[in-house]
Amino acid sequence: MGGSGRQRGVALITAVLVVALAAVAAAAMTTRQTVDVRRAANVMDADQAQLYLLGAEAWAAQVLRRDLKDNKTDSFDDDWAVVLPAQTVEGGAVSGAVTDLQGRFNLNNLVRGNKVDALALERFRRLLAVLGLAPELASAVVDWLDENEEPLVDGGAEDGLYLGLQPPYRAGNGPMYSASELLQVHGVTPEIYAKLAPYVFAARPVTAINVNTAPEPVLRALAADISEEAVRKLVQRRKDKPWNTVAEFLQEEALAGTGIQAEGLAVASSHFLLQAEATVGRLTRRLNAVLYRPADGKVRTVLRSYGAW
Numbered sequence: 309m310g311g312s313g314r315q316r317g318v319a320l321i322t323a324v325l326v327v328a329l330a331a332v333a334a335a336a337m338t339t340r341q342t343v344d345v346r347r348a349a350n351v352m353d354a355d356q357a358q359l360y361l362l363g364a365e366a367w368a369a370q371v372l373r374r375d376l377k378d379n380k381t382d383s384f385d386d387d388w389a390v391v392l393p394a395q396t397v398e399g400g401a402v403s404g405a406v407t408d409l410q411g412r413f414n415l416n417n418l419v420r421g422n423k424v425d426a427l428a429l430e431r432f433r434r435l436l437a438v439l440g441l442a443p444e445l446a447s448a449v450v451d452w453l454d455e456n457e458e459p460l461v462d463g464g465a466e467d468g469l470y471l472g473l474q475p476p477y478r479a480g481n482g483p484m485y486s487a488s489e490l491l492q493v494h495g496v497t498p499e500i501y502a503k504l505a506p507y508v509f510a511a512r513p514v515t516a517i518n519v520n521t522a523p524e525p526v527l528r529a530l531a532a533d534i535s536e537e538a539v540r541k542l543v544q545r546r547k548d549k550p551w552n553t554v555a556e557f558l559q560e561e562a563l564a565g566t567g568i569q570a571e572g573l574a575v576a577s578s579h580f581l582l583q584a585e586a587t588v589g590r591l592t593r594r595l596n597a598v599l600y601r602p603a604d605g606k607v608r609t610v611l612r613s614y615g616a617w
Contacts, residue, residue, distance in 0.1 A: 365584065
């Protein structure tokens with residue numbers, strides 16, 4: 309009887325173990341199926357969000373084309389400057405905003421035909437100073453852009469410095485494709501870049517600064533003697549009525565005696581930044597698209613990135 313009882317006990321334990329293993333296997337299969345379903349749903353949501361972002365890009369291009377037909381200038385009064393609030397779409401929402409990049413300083417203006425542009429360099433150094441950054445950083449940026457291997461004496465940096473870093477790399481020795489290249493330039497830390505990024509961009513060919521959309525630090529950098537008070541007056545003036553010509557801007561009383569030059573200034577733009585966000589389900593995607601609008605109005609995307617700008 310004892311042996312028979314032990315056999316029944318072993319059989320019972322075996323049966324319980326089999327049931328337990330079957331339950332674990334079933335749970336694992338269910339979990340795997342749930343993960344697979346969620347993964348497939350995420351892929352579908354990501355594809356849908358991507359399409360919504362491209363739709364926002366097409367919307368921005370259309371607005372810019374229409375604006376060029378209606379206006380000869382660009383300012384915050386234009387339709388492109390109106391922020392698109394979150395629009396409900398199937399499965400989620402999409403929003404976007406267009407910014408005039410030519411209100412910023414074009415880093416590629418610093419070197420033209422492999423020669424340093426003196427006026428652009430002066431303005432960039434002043435912009436750095438206005439932002440509380442070392443003006444000597446401008447020399448390192450110039451060396452990054454020019455083709456020669458001779459560093460400027462006041463803060464310059466060429467291959468001789470970069471090749472000694474770990475890991476080593478070379479200077480760009482040509483125009484920047486994105487202002488984010490500044491992070492590779494000697495002396496530019498992430499903190500410095502964060503301060504400078506809202507006021508600079510990179511584009512080819514050379515561009516002028518749109519005084520109708522330039523933020524206050526950029527306006528202050530246009531000449532040595534432009535005070536904070538003068539800039540505040542200029543910003544208030546353009547809110548009431550944007551300038552139709554650079555000549556009108558230069559005639560402002562706030563600029564009297566500053567020695568500001570018309571070169572490199574404009575009241576119209578051709579480079580814009582679209583920043584859009586699309587949410588589908590629990591997934592959110594962000595798009596940054598640089599749009600170029602030449603004189604013929606055929607807007608095209610010259611740079612597209614996802615995530616933070």
